[in-house]
Amino acid sequence: MSRPLFLVPALDVTVLDGPEGHHAADVMRLRVGEELLLGDGRGGVASAVVQAVGRGRLDLSLTDRWYAEPPAPHLVVAQGIAKGDRGELAVQAMTEVGVDEIVPWTAARSVARWKDDRPLERWRAVAREAAKQARRPWLPVVSAPVPTEALAPTLVLHEEATVRLSTVELPAGDILVVVGPEGGIAPEELEAFVAAGAVPVRLGDTVLRTSTAGVAALAVLSARLGRW
Amino acid sequence: MSRPLFLVPALDVTVLDGPEGHHAADVMRLRVGEELLLGDGRGGVASAVVQAVGRGRLDLSLTDRWYAEPPAPHLVVAQGIAKGDRGELAVQAMTEVGVDEIVPWTAARSVARWKDDRPLERWRAVAREAAKQARRPWLPVVSAPVPTEALAPTLVLHEEATVRLSTVELPAGDILVVVGPEGGIAPEELEAFVAAGAVPVRLGDTVLRTSTAGVAALAVLSARLGRW
Numbered sequence: 001m002s003r004p005l006f007l008v009p010a011l012d013v014t015v016l017d018g019p020e021g022h023h024a025a026d027v028m029r030l031r032v033g034e035e036l037l038l039g040d041g042r043g044g045v046a047s048a049v050v051q052a053v054g055r056g057r058l059d060l061s062l063t064d065r066w067y068a069e070p071p072a073p074h075l076v077v078a079q080g081i082a083k084g085d086r087g088e089l090a091v092q093a094m095t096e097v098g099v100d101e102i103v104p105w106t107a108a109r110s111v112a113r114w115k116d117d118r119p120l121e122r123w124r125a126v127a128r129e130a131a132k133q134a135r136r137p138w139l140p141v142v143s144a145p146v147p148t149e150a151l152a153p154t155l156v157l158h159e160e161a162t163v164r165l166s167t168v169e170l171p172a173g174d175i176l177v178v179v180g181p182e183g184g185i186a187p188e189e190l191e192a193f194v195a196a197g198a199v200p201v202r203l204g205d206t207v208l209r210t211s212t213a214g215v216a217a218l219a220v221l222s223a224r225l226g227r228w
Numbered sequence: 229m230s231r232p233l234f235l236v237p238a239l240d241v242t243v244l245d246g247p248e249g250h251h252a253a254d255v256m257r258l259r260v261g262e263e264l265l266l267g268d269g270r271g272g273v274a275s276a277v278v279q280a281v282g283r284g285r286l287d288l289s290l291t292d293r294w295y296a297e298p299p300a301p302h303l304v305v306a307q308g309i310a311k312g313d314r315g316e317l318a319v320q321a322m323t324e325v326g327v328d329e330i331v332p333w334t335a336a337r338s339v340a341r342w343k344d345d346r347p348l349e350r351w352r353a354v355a356r357e358a359a360k361q362a363r364r365p366w367l368p369v370v371s372a373p374v375p376t377e378a379l380a381p382t383l384v385l386h387e388e389a390t391v392r393l394s395t396v397e398l399p400a401g402d403i404l405v406v407v408g409p410e411g412g413i414a415p416e417e418l419e420a421f422v423a424a425g426a427v428p429v430r431l432g433d434t435v436l437r438t439s440t441a442g443v444a445a446l447a448v449l450s451a452r453l454g455r456w
Contacts, residue, residue, distance in 0.1 A: 093440045098432055134434035166451035204326055204456040206362035212321045219447035223394035228432040
């Protein structure tokens, strides 16, 4: 297993405490001499060795430091808000495979309605944990939820599309992919996206759950763009 | 939304009852005049219209029938047995994206041990439900668990591999990909796979959870093989 990564505000720390220190010292039980990574979530990463272990804290010596350029182009997914844990599963898996930004989309067929900030905070917490688990140098952005008319997507995943994501011509620059909620994308939403310049694309012949579609699309795009 | 699919032993039924009839009539509450699909899980699919609704049963008239050739080459994933619901999430998502066979792999670092047939039956039930949800004409096979020495994989997903899945030369014929359990693949397991002819490949620079790695690999392979 690769070294675990912990998030810190800046890379000059020699003590890891707070929630990250608790996780490292009390949950993962790292010991003196073990190696770990520190990340600032904005490309900066340092490797460190545990020098001493206390309750909820580690003393560290930093051994190396580097900077990872932000990925380009950016891959952005507008994720139809889903009920239950499906939205969180989508955020978790998309973060693992490298999504750069997730835009919660309030779709016509979104059964769940976000009445306060808690669901957004939850998505952000899931993305942060998944980015740590995946050892990502850059944290993905989870932006505030938007309605249909605020989106100008590049691609829309749609099971009845005739164009394939695996062969569609990709534009230069950032790519925004729309993933519908469980109930799918309403005809008038699809029309609005196409009018705004989006291309509807398909992923095979099967019907993908909303928590699977974004991950599968990101995998295909990452391979096609040479990110993987 | 596309028409729901129900699994039947043979395509000549005009009454849908039993668990599938219960699901269609009582849970999904299909009504007279609504369309659905019947599948035998072996490539045969029929479209049907509801003629009458009873408690736990539908009377149907069949309107069309067709046969989908089995996909070739087959995509097989040896999935390291994972604890909690991670294995089931992997089976569900891999089935949606079209895996043809899943082989539960008893890996050195599999924390969970299967002591009876129940976990296997659970994986099979999850695959069956996911295949229905995805409208797959062919059900994936979930075979009996195997130890390391019974596997002769084509590819092994490994975060330290230097070859990329997106560009590795793919052999003609079926492809067997190994996905490790949460704790990863042990060095001696990797060695055994390589000795048996497997190529270790990577998916990007991040560390993927066991429930995400197989889906991502299948997406890349499906795009590369022209299945998507």
